[in-house]
Amino acid sequence: MIRVENLQKTFAGARGEVHALRGVSFEIDKGQLFTLLGPSGCGKTTTLRCIAGLEQPLAGEISVHERVVFSSASGVFIAPEQRRIGMVFQSYAIWPHMTVAQNVAYPLPSGLSRSEISMRVESIINRLGLGGLADRLAPNLSGGQQQRVALARALVAEPQVLLLDEPLSNLDAKLREQMRFELKALHESLNITTVYVTHDQEEALALSDRIGLMDQGALIEVGAPMELYTRPAHRVTADFLGSANFLPATVERGGNQPWDEILVTSTLGKFTAKRSPEWQPGMAAVLFFRPENVELLNGGDVSASEPNHGSALVERATFLGNSADVMLRRGEIILRVRAHPTRVPRVGERVGFSVAPESCIVFPA
Amino acid sequence: MSVSPSTVVNELQIKPRSLARNFSLRALIHGLTLVVVSYLVVVPLFMLLYASVKSTEDKLPFESTVTSLGNYAAIFTSPSMLPIFLDTFLFTAGSLAVGLPVAIGLAWLLERTAIPGRAWIANAILVPMTIPSLLSAIAWIQLLDPRAGLVNVVLRNVFRVTSDNGPFDIYSLYGMCFVQGLRLVPSAYLMIAASFRAMDPSLEEQSAMAGRGIAQTTFRITLPIMRPALLAALIYFIIVVIESFDIPGLLGFTARIRVLSTAIYWATHSEVGLPDYGLASALGAIVLAAALLLMWIYQRLTAHQEKFATITGKGYRPRQISLGVWSGPATAFCLCYIFVAVLLPFVMLLWTSVQPFYAVPSVDSLSRVSFEGYLNIWRDRSVVRAMWNTTVLALVTSLATILLAVLVSWFVVRRQRTGNGLANYLATVSFLPQCVPSIVIGLAFIFVYVRFPIPIYGTLWIIALALTTRYLAFSSRATTSALMQVHGELEEASQMSGAPWVKTLRRITMPLLAPAMINVFLWVAVHAMQELSIAIMLYNPDTVVVSTMIWSMWQNGRTADAAVLGVILIFLSALLLLSAQAYSYFRGRPKSQT
Numbered sequence: 031m032i033r034v035e036n037l038q039k040t041f042a043g044a045r046g047e048v049h050a051l052r053g054v055s056f057e058i059d060k061g062q063l064f065t066l067l068g069p070s071g072c073g074k075t076t077t078l079r080c081i082a083g084l085e086q087p088l089a090g091e092i093s094v095h096e097r098v099v100f101s102s103a104s105g106v107f108i109a110p111e112q113r114r115i116g117m118v119f120q121s122y123a124i125w126p127h128m129t130v131a132q133n134v135a136y137p138l139p140s141g142l143s144r145s146e147i148s149m150r151v152e153s154i155i156n157r158l159g160l161g162g163l164a165d166r167l168a169p170n171l172s173g174g175q176q177q178r179v180a181l182a183r184a185l186v187a188e189p190q191v192l193l194l195d196e197p198l199s200n201l202d203a204k205l206r207e208q209m210r211f212e213l214k215a216l217h218e219s220l221n222i223t224t225v226y227v228t229h230d231q232e233e234a235l236a237l238s239d240r241i242g243l244m245d246q247g248a249l250i251e252v253g254a255p256m257e258l259y260t261r262p263a264h265r266v267t268a269d270f271l272g273s274a275n276f277l278p279a280t281v282e283r284g285g286n287q288p289w290d291e292i293l294v295t296s297t298l299g300k301f302t303a304k305r306s307p308e309w310q311p312g313m314a315a316v317l318f319f320r321p322e323n324v325e326l327l328n329g330g331d332v333s334a335s336e337p338n339h340g341s342a343l344v345e346r347a348t349f350l351g352n353s354a355d356v357m358l359r360r361g362e363i364i365l366r367v368r369a370h371p372t373r374v375p376r377v378g379e380r381v382g383f384s385v386a387p388e389s390c391i392v393f394p395a
Numbered sequence: 396m397s398v399s400p401s402t403v404v405n406e407l408q409i410k411p412r413s414l415a416r417n418f419s420l421r422a423l424i425h426g427l428t429l430v431v432v433s434y435l436v437v438v439p440l441f442m443l444l445y446a447s448v449k450s451t452e453d454k455l456p457f458e459s460t461v462t463s464l465g466n467y468a469a470i471f472t473s474p475s476m477l478p479i480f481l482d483t484f485l486f487t488a489g490s491l492a493v494g495l496p497v498a499i500g501l502a503w504l505l506e507r508t509a510i511p512g513r514a515w516i517a518n519a520i521l522v523p524m525t526i527p528s529l530l531s532a533i534a535w536i537q538l539l540d541p542r543a544g545l546v547n548v549v550l551r552n553v554f555r556v557t558s559d560n561g562p563f564d565i566y567s568l569y570g571m572c573f574v575q576g577l578r579l580v581p582s583a584y585l586m587i588a589a590s591f592r593a594m595d596p597s598l599e600e601q602s603a604m605a606g607r608g609i610a611q612t613t614f615r616i617t618l619p620i621m622r623p624a625l626l627a628a629l630i631y632f633i634i635v636v637i638e639s640f641d642i643p644g645l646l647g648f649t650a651r652i653r654v655l656s657t658a659i660y661w662a663t664h665s666e667v668g669l670p671d672y673g674l675a676s677a678l679g680a681i682v683l684a685a686a687l688l689l690m691w692i693y694q695r696l697t698a699h700q701e702k703f704a705t706i707t708g709k710g711y712r713p714r715q716i717s718l719g720v721w722s723g724p725a726t727a728f729c730l731c732y733i734f735v736a737v738l739l740p741f742v743m744l745l746w747t748s749v750q751p752f753y754a755v756p757s758v759d760s761l762s763r764v765s766f767e768g769y770l771n772i773w774r775d776r777s778v779v780r781a782m783w784n785t786t787v788l789a790l791v792t793s794l795a796t797i798l799l800a801v802l803v804s805w806f807v808v809r810r811q812r813t814g815n816g817l818a819n820y821l822a823t824v825s826f827l828p829q830c831v832p833s834i835v836i837g838l839a840f841i842f843v844y845v846r847f848p849i850p851i852y853g854t855l856w857i858i859a860l861a862l863t864t865r866y867l868a869f870s871s872r873a874t875t876s877a878l879m880q881v882h883g884e885l886e887e888a889s890q891m892s893g894a895p896w897v898k899t900l901r902r903i904t905m906p907l908l909a910p911a912m913i914n915v916f917l918w919v920a921v922h923a924m925q926e927l928s929i930a931i932m933l934y935n936p937d938t939v940v941v942s943t944m945i946w947s948m949w950q951n952g953r954t955a956d957a958a959v960l961g962v963i964l965i966f967l968s969a970l971l972l973l974s975a976q977a978y979s980y981f982r983g984r985p986k987s988q989t
């Protein structure tokens with residue numbers, strides 16, 4: 031397992047110090063695939079490099095499988111080459127002057143016999159589908175092959191932990207999808223504790239056991255993919271994962287238990303929403319629901335008084351093949367709706383819509 | 396969480412001792428690099444400034460206890476000094492007036508026009524780079540000596556002039572400017588052609604689309620855009636000429652014209668009286684200040700130049716202007732340059748080397764052609780010693796320089812490991828020798844080693860150290876730009892594979908830098924072999940090298956021997972440079988270094 035506690039890191043920037051990490055803490059269970067997800071510059075790669083030992087944090091503590099590799103309190107800093115961590119870099123960093131086999135054999139301890147080295151290299155090369163490429167020089171490999179070589183090199187010495195820094199970002203879309211499945215299968219068969227850094231939410235949702243969402247040097251929240259997507263606890267999470275509608279609202283009826291039903295009023299009408307305790311009537315809030323949870327109603331006959339129902343004008347409708355992207359407007363408010371492709375409304379038409387209470391979440395304004 | 400057995404095994408395999416060792420090793424080498432670079436660059440310059448404010452009547456600078464600006468006052472009040480500054484100015488302006496227009500013309504013709512035989516001409520232009528300036532000067536004396544110079548004799552015969560003097564006199568300011576100007580052409584051509592190449596051709600094409608002709612485009616678009624680059628080249632070559640020692644040393648000696656660099660030499664190698672180290676160091680400090688100022692301007696200009704519309708890395712070939720009826724004159728201009736700057740001096744030198752004593756080529760002297768000079772010269776023990784010393788010097792200097800350059804550039808480029816402050820210090824200090832004229836480096840090294848308790852004064856090592864200082868700037872620049880092409884993740888991947896710093900350096904960084912390192916190695920070796928101004932300040936009869944040998948042979952009237960040794964030196968240099976060419980040719984396409 032990996033434990034990161036209150037990690038702080040600053041960089042010297044052009045205009046003074048930049049606070050790259052502001053007290054990041056999380057734990058990863060043994061064998062889990064944990065993804066650090068966030069926009070570029072959020073600190074996810076810095077966190078990964080701190081675990082690797084390639085960056086020295088300002089403060090905090092990192093332990094890998096019960097071994098403290100960094101601790102500002104007790105002055106411990108284990109060099110990266112002593113941490114027994116495998117890592118795949120964003121650029122793959124395949125050494126261009128070495129063959130595939132030489133690249134892969136490099137991390138093996140120097141004490142091994144020649145036959146054992148070639149056995150282990152061959153086994154990992156075959157496992158990653160690189161058979162027959164052992165004597166190829168790195169520049170003569172395709173992007174996908176380089177990626178596999180980087181993986182083989184990271185895994186050959188059987189590290190306790192695998193770090194992946196945006197490993198799929200340099201591949202084209204089709205290959206990326208294929209490698210995503212292969213990575214998942216590889217992780218399931220090896221069961222190695224893995225930290226995965228990406229800015230691609232689809233990748234994160236598809237691969238991870240748990241996701242840590244980062245923003246501006248802080249870890250916003252941690253959870254399983256489904257949990258984070260359907261019940262985000264923070265507006266940042268809701269905004270970053272998938273697409274979102276946010277409406278300014280005022281609380282009418284509050285609650286004090288988690289997932290109590292509360293009632294809010296917005297320009298589009300009254301909504302019953304779920305989420306979080308401690309809402310008092312009169313408080314300013316932001317109502318959130320996803321475009322795919324909005325249902326368009328037949329005809330414009332909508333009783334606006336009924337909670338979670340409303341009506342608006344169709345501003346734009348774009349056919350996307352397997353769905354349609356519809357934009358509704360009411361005054362200054364724009365709503366995005368993901369509609370069924372066979373039921374695309376006409377532009378200028380007035381349509382009614384509804385959103386189920388369990389799909390509505392209220393965040394502090 | 397319970398500790399699994401595999402975790403325990405892993406813990407046992409980690410050797411805490413090697414951890415401490417790796418870390419301190421990198422820190423140790425970093426510290427050593429800082430100390431060595433400071434010692435090579437900062438200490439000599441400090442000693443030079445220190446010596447310049449010591450009153451030195453009949454004393455070595457360090458025996459004096461009086462600190463004063465007397466040396467500077469003497470320079471600015473003595474009537475004998477004014478001509479030196481004036482002649483330095485005229486020599487610099489004259490050489491640039493000869494060299495730069497030729498270089499700009501050649502660069503424009505070869506980069507922008509459809510001149511026939513481009514590749515052939517472009518290579519021929521660079522040939523003089525293998526010939527040391529000392530030998531150019533000797534060759535031109537053979538050609539333009541007012542009495543016996545070949546060109547003068549031929550001209551007098553053709554025009555039936557009865558006088559035995561003239562019409563040309565190489566021992567003059569004009570002669571010095573002419574030879575020095577020609578010397579500048581190859582490197583100035585390279586620099587200016589590179590800026591032509593870096594210019595986005597669509598800027599010119601846009602002018603053509605706007606209905607402007609070649610002349611309008613050239614003068615209203617091309618040259619204004621090139622102005623920062625041309626100005627930078629101008630500044631750069633001012634420094635080069637101020638630093639030049641060989642040509643003003645040889646031609647100016649007979650002409651009794653002294654420029655700053657030769658004045659420093661003659662102040663310490665006076666034919667009458669004691670060496671005046673105070674005067675020399677004050678002159679050195681003045682030259683240094685001028686060069687630093689010029690280099691600062693140069694840096695500002697080139698930094699600005701990058702902002703200008705220059706694009707590199709695209710595989711375009713600019714549209715080539717067809718020369719039409721001007722094709723003939725243009726080719727004639729190029730051939731004329733090649734004949735005057737390349738063929739004439741080299742053939743003259745060859746001719747001199749196969750004649751027992753100097754004679755104008757004629758049927759009579761043709762019968763005396765003999766290659767005995769090339770055999771007899773080895774009977775001179777000091778020539779053998781000079782050959783051996785030069786070999787050792789070139790080898791030691793280039794090895795030391797490349798090692799230091801790689802370390803400097805590693806600590807500069809991978810600065811996030813060591814911090815910005817030290818990296819900037821290292822980058823600045825290692826570049827500083829670029830603006831210290833060689834003769835000043837030689838002088839400064841005298842001060843350091845006369846004073847310091849390291850017993851290498853009068854040995855070959857002091858010359859090697861001074862040369863290493865001189866070439867550190869170029870070499871570390873070259874390896875730095877090569878290292879910046881090597882993605883940092885390539886080294887980090889090695890670290891994550893469990894390799895300590897030294898193993899990463901040896902197995903990953905060095906092999907990836909090998910092409911750049913080999914080129915720098917050969918460049919330094921050739922320059923160290925040909926270098927005169929540092930060696931002449933620091934050599935003694937035991938540590939004579941080929942360049943100083945040629946210098947003293949010439950001073951002693953052994954013209955043919957000087958030519959023989961010169962031709963050998965040129966061939967050795969050409970051999971090294973060709974091997975560099977062959978190396979990059981056979982390496983083929985550079986591998987991508989993602």
